[in-house]
Amino acid sequence: MSSAEKAAQIITQVDKHDIRVLTAIELGMIKFHVVPPRELIRITGFSQGRLDFHLNRLYRNDLIYRQSDPYLGYLMNYTAYDLLALNAIVKARLIDFLGPSIGVGKEADVFEGVTSEEVTVALKFHRLGRTSFRDTKRKREYLAERRHTSWLHQSRLAAEFEFKALQLMYEAGVSVPKPIHQNRHIIIMEYIKGVQLSDIISLEDPEEFLMSILDNMRLVYKAGVIHTDLSEYNILIDEDGRDWIIDWPQYILTDHHNAEEILARDIGNVAHYFKRKHETSMSNQEAVEYVKTG
């Protein structure tokens, strides 16, 4: 079971006081290497006994780590972070259910979600610096470094970046999933019923499809943005044959010192892919020129 699915299951087994303690650990992790109980008491206002009761329940549900050396303290894991974000999203009535997984990548897990109006949306969980603790020696080494809290900040930052990019692109009229909400490391966006370009064997009119992507890229460039990870894996095609550009956390602005080179690589990737797989005639150079002179 994935971390998000575990979190969706555990959400029914924890109460609001458990959530309060988890939120206190989240806050404490900004300041502390490992969060000591006195900080959790300070933030929650709970007595030691009450805090221990909730910490034990969180521990039994595999949501937190307990460290005893050099001092007693607590840390939460990705499932706990998923749970906090999902809890906030559910409470804000943004989704009612977490649906099936639709994409598991190295740095993100994407799921379907269902809103109270029974609309399907896409939930992208950003996961940077994911670490597994199967090996206790590695766990000890990892806990000894400061790096262990950075996954939380990195994954939240990635979600903030991607949400910002989707907002910018949506406003600029680029064909991107409509951004709906962001909480911690999760973004909620419009669900695109389609497939990755890389999975398409033949296109009715490849030249026209390529031009549609390049027209989108003109709008992106005009808005002062470069995707930087454009490829057949980050372009979806829906049932009407429309192209959608996804996966934006790594975007840069066109005043970046390597902008020209990165733009040429992005557009070159697509033009080259079409030429090879769908026998289009446009050269990489022509495609880049087309985008820049929009």
Ligand SMILES: Nc1ncnc2c1ncn2[C@@H]1O[C@H](COP(=O)(O)OP(=O)(O)OP(=O)(O)O)[C@@H](O)[C@H]1O
């Ligand atoms: N809005 C969406 N609607 C439908 N499916 C989506 C949506 N967003 C993503 N997906 C599916 O999930 C897959 C992964 O999404 P995305 O490319 O954004 O992340 P990723 O490639 O895992 O991220 P990274 O490359 O950073 O690890 C996509 O290829 C697509 O199949």
Ligand SMILES: [Mg+2]
């Ligand atoms: Mg991708």
